[in-house]
Amino acid sequence: MTNLPRVAMLSMWRDDAQKNLRGRALHLLTKSYPAVRWVWVVGDTHDDTYRQLVDVINEVRPCRQVDLLQIDTGIIGDDPPTRRRRLGATANVWLDMIKDTDDYLLVHESDILSPMDLIERFLHHAAAGRCPIAGWPILPISDTQAVFYDIWAYRKDGQMFTNGAPFHACYKPDEPFEVDSVGTAWLLAAEDVRKGARFGDDACLTLCAELRAMGRRFWVDPQLIVVQPRELWISHSTA
Numbered sequence: 001m002t003n004l005p006r007v008a009m010l011s012m013w014r015d016d017a018q019k020n021l022r023g024r025a026l027h028l029l030t031k032s033y034p035a036v037r038w039v040w041v042v043g044d045t046h047d048d049t050y051r052q053l054v055d056v057i058n059e060v061r062p063c064r065q066v067d068l069l070q071i072d073t074g075i076i077g078d079d080p081p082t083r084r085r086r087l088g089a090t091a092n093v094w095l096d097m098i099k100d101t102d103d104y105l106l107v108h109e110s111d112i113l114s115p116m117d118l119i120e121r122f123l124h125h126a127a128a129g130r131c132p133i134a135g136w137p138i139l140p141i142s143d144t145q146a147v148f149y150d151i152w153a154y155r156k157d158g159q160m161f162t163n164g165a166p167f168h169a170c171y172k173p174d175e176p177f178e179v180d181s182v183g184t185a186w187l188l189a190a191e192d193v194r195k196g197a198r199f200g201d202d203a204c205l206t207l208c209a210e211l212r213a214m215g216r217r218f219w220v221d222p223q224l225i226v227v228q229p230r231e232l233w234i235s236h237s238t239a
Helices: 021-028 049-060 080-096 118-127 190-194 204-213
Strands: 007-013 036-043 066-071 104-108 133-140 146-148 177-179 185-189 218-227
Touching: 007 021, 007 049, 007 080, 007 118, 021 049, 036 049, 036 080, 049 066, 066 080, 080 104, 080 204, 104 118, 104 190, 118 133, 118 185, 118 218, 185 190, 204 218
Parallel strands: 007 036, 007 104, 036 066, 133 218
Antiparallel strands: 104 185, 133 146, 133 185, 177 218
């Protein structure tokens, strides 16, 4: 295990006490990769999300290493620009918590369901030179149908993806393809953050732009599916 790349898995929480918090937290902690630690930041919450997460962490110790912090950004409002600015400020607290020993960072929204071997599959891409690498997020709309979920973050050549096929001109169903920005669940090199890359007023779009300026190319694995549960989805404007 000592020779494996070290991964910090980053998730944010806000007002999640009544949103299957324990189940979601335990799901995040079931990843099969052995050289991982979890970094959780509770931001601007108005309920007992933090206390419930402390209970989960105490339950899984010492088998899981979880760093937990609660902050208040002071950013008030839920219109899309304010919400993104608050997300960016909260996410930068994550980045301040990375360690010199971390090799990769896995940004993983706290309500997303992902494969147990997600980290191994991302690292396989990184070893092949595809990093940052993102999964393919879907939102089930019925028991038999799903749409592409993160149309705001996934972009290429100035164009957002669409919910349905063909999604974007760059899309390939059976092999990794390049984009300009990603979200939901994705892996990046920790060294880029140590060099100063940060989230900003446009949340992940700002970080992606800074990584591209560093020379990074973004990839998506369309076969690596991650799921936004229907019962936890809240519609937000993409404006």
